[in-house]
Amino acid sequence: MTEQTILKICVFTTAAFAILGVCWGLYAGSGMVLFDGIYSTISLLLSLVSLLVLKQIQSANEDMRFPFGKAHFEPLIILFKSLIVIGVCLFSSIDAVLVVLEGGRNVAIESALIYAIISTIGCFIIFMFLLIKNRSIGSKLLNAEKNQWFGDTVLSVGVLAGFSVSLLLRDSQYSQLIPYADPVMVVIASCLFILMPMKTLLAAGKEILYYQVSDDQLQPIDDEASTIAKQLNAQYKLRMVSIGREVNIELNFLMSKGLLSIAEMDAIRNRISQAAEQLNEQHWVNVNFTACKTWL
Known part of the structure; x- marks a missing residue:
């Protein structure tokens, strides 16, 4: 039904x-x-x-x-x-x-x-x-x-x-x-x-009001983001809110050196999306990469 x-x-x-x-x-x-x-x-x-x-x-x-x-x-x-x-x-x-x-x-x-x-x-x-x-x-x-x-x-x-x-x-x-x-x-x-x-x-x-989600919801995404940041030798900032039946995630990586190909960036987005899917089938994921701390 x-x-x-x-x-x-x-x-x-x-x-x-x-x-x-x-x-x-x-x-x-x-x-x-x-x-x-x-x-x-x-x-x-x-x-x-x-x-x-x-x-x-x-x-x-x-x-x-x-x-x-x-x-x-x-x-x-x-x-x-x-x-x-x-x-x-x-x-x-x-x-x-x-x-x-x-x-x-x-x-x-x-x-x-x-x-x-x-x-x-x-x-x-x-x-x-x-x-x-x-x-x-x-x-x-x-x-x-x-x-x-x-x-x-x-x-x-x-x-x-x-x-x-x-x-x-x-x-x-x-x-x-x-x-x-x-x-x-x-x-x-x-x-x-x-x-x-x-x-x-x-x-x-x-x-x-776009209030931060609970720690239980945040933790799986934060763990995956932390793992990726270590692999990239980068800093990161995670923003995550729940709106209705959808989870919105914005994740920014501050790269210290090196360039990623489009395929590598999409692979990271897929990893975050898969982690988000465990929380909610409906999710909005935005993953950005920058070398400027202003955009973090």
Whole structure:
């Protein structure tokens, strides 16, 4: 199953949950269920954007508008998705706090409970589907999608637990607390959802800023570059960044003496490319040779 097919499945499933959540939330009068539906609607729009971006990234046609490729599209869309999720959560939490201050909200508990059961089971199935499928693909877009569905699962479990407690409290001495259960759950869920996209936000931000890759990624290339430098009796400088699904490598050698033929230079480039392939099949390698330290 291809990455695009998996994303299409996510789009159709998210659309179903979005319609179900919004309609059920309005019917039951539950801000929590409505928040789930709105979140699913936002997720649907973001999944469609991801699908369009993926088609651009995977396009074999060279686009001269982007002479250095389209790998940077991926961290950009992940950054955008993370910011949108954080914004929705902030807005929802503020709205829920206002509801609490106004005395809470009455909800059709049985109806909301049925929705929570359906949502919990459905979200968990899609989350596990993405988790299993992405093990062989290793896509950052699918990973971001998986995190969204994990968030949906956690949210649904929280809704299920919250409305179950509300049902138990209905005929007890604490029944006056029930109107506060729904908005309080929205606040808790929103706070959790804000934390979840932070990791992908920071990772995507590092890639956009051309932040140095981790030592584990750098080490194999640096070892090969060091070996070549010793063979050439040269100094070297290695620059390496990860952008989306592509690794970019620039390696400059400062030659002390002697000239290399074109064939010898290409052989060195092949050695670096082969080392890079062990890290990532998609890579951009630029190896330069100079006798002037300015160009190092």
